[in-house]
Amino acid sequence: SGQMTSDVKYVLVTGGAGYIGSHTVVELIQEGYVPVVLDNCCNSTKGKDQRSLKRIKLITGKNVIFYEYDLLDKEKLESVFQKYNFFAVIHFAGLKSVTESIEKPMEYYEVNLGVTINLIECMKEYNVTKVVFSSSATVYGPPQKLPVDEDHRVGKGLTNPYGKTKFFIEEIFRDLAKAEDGWHIALLRYFNPVGSHVSGLIGEDPQGIPNNLMPYVSQVAIGRLPFLNVFGNDYDTHDGTGVRDFIHVVDLAKGHTAALKKMDSIDGCKAINLGTGTGYSVLEAVVALEKASGKKVPYKFGPRRPGDLGDVHANPNLAGKFLEWRAVKSLDDMCTDLWKWQTMNPQGYEITP
Ligand code: NAD
Ligand code: WQD
DSSP, rough: OOOOOOOOOEEETTTSSSHHHHHHHHHHHHHTEEEEEOOOTTTSSSHHHHHHHHHHHHHSSSOEEOOOOOOOOHHHHHHHHHOOOOEEEEEESOOOHHHHHHHEEEEEEEEEEEHHHHHHHHHHHTTOEEEEEEEGGGGGGGSSSSBBOOOOOOOOOOOOOOOOOOHHHHHHHHHHHHHSSTTTEEEEEEEEEOOOOSSSOOOOOOOSOOHHHHHHHHHHHTTTTOOOEEEESSSSTTTSSSOOOOOOOOHHHHHHHHHHTGGGGGOOEEEESOSSOOOHHHHHHHHOOOOOOOOOEEEEEEEEOOOOOOOOOOOHHHIIIIOOOOOOHHHHHHHHHHHHHHOOOSSSSSSOO
């Protein structure tokens, strides 16, 4: 592509205006990389996602190179590969609502698989061989053994199209790495990301009623929602409610820059858990947010949510050994930072400045 060779390490960040992507863009900048964000801003009211990029400038002092493109538009995607000689790609872009995927499976298969196939074809054409993919603990299905480690079987007992897209994309990357030499592919399996940058300037801004626990609890605490429905208190856990491996989104973001430093040591494809190794129950998480906010969070016990599991938490040792990375922030840190975001942005990213 006749690119100027330079020592600038451009990193393509697909979906980089989103929750985890924006936190990772901050860490990339602070580690000296130059992120190039491609995001169609579909998961927010038009233009709101650019707010996250403007906030990144407030945090880092740097403008973020941004293209509001849909990765399903291969021509647009290719035009960016023509422009930059990418050191690597971090691939966040995709649809991620479990409940929505059950209602609209074809949209999830078209988008999540479609954007990935376009991306891989462009990477092949422009000889970009390093990619970090946003996978999810959901690929494990109901764990047979706890804590879950990376050689646990995947793809069995998946209860929703969203989770299946994660598994199918992992399979695409595994088959690609089997068929062709020279690929360096990290499949980072996130457990339950929570919280916000310590500044409170960027955070999770779910559209409509949050599906995930902690944004929901935070909106109850600030008075946007009346009470929390606890989905089941008859699980085989210490207090009967679900147990999850909550991980601070900034620890998660740092796991990505740690992975970038190790890509040459990945010959082919490697799955790595990004979790803390500690599980907390729904009720423990509620108490932690009440402590951080000083607010009461009323809740009611209701029936289990279909497809939910009892206890899921990671064995994080491979990340510790291979990435030389560990989560260091506590549940209290997650709740303190989440609450700061929520109080500074009671309605999320406002469209008006
Ligand atoms: P998010 O919705 O905030 O970020 C995804 C971004 O991708 C959004 O900004 C959206 O606009 C963009 N996008 C979607 N379709 C696109 C397309 N066709 N072209 C360009 N951009 C597109 O979600 P998130 O929580 O930041 O998750 C990021 C990734 O991590 C997703 O792949 C998600 O499945 C995965 N993940 C998230 C969690 C979690 O609990 N948040 C857990 C495991 C895995
Ligand atoms: C956590 C716990 C619920 C909401 C999902 C996806 C996973 C990833 C993270 C995308 C469970 C309970 C929740 C509520 C509740 N997303 N809960 N009341 O289900 O572990 O994982 O989100 O990649 O792929 O599967 O996260 O936050 O939805 O639920 O009681 O209003 O909180 O039953 O025990 P989950 P969650």
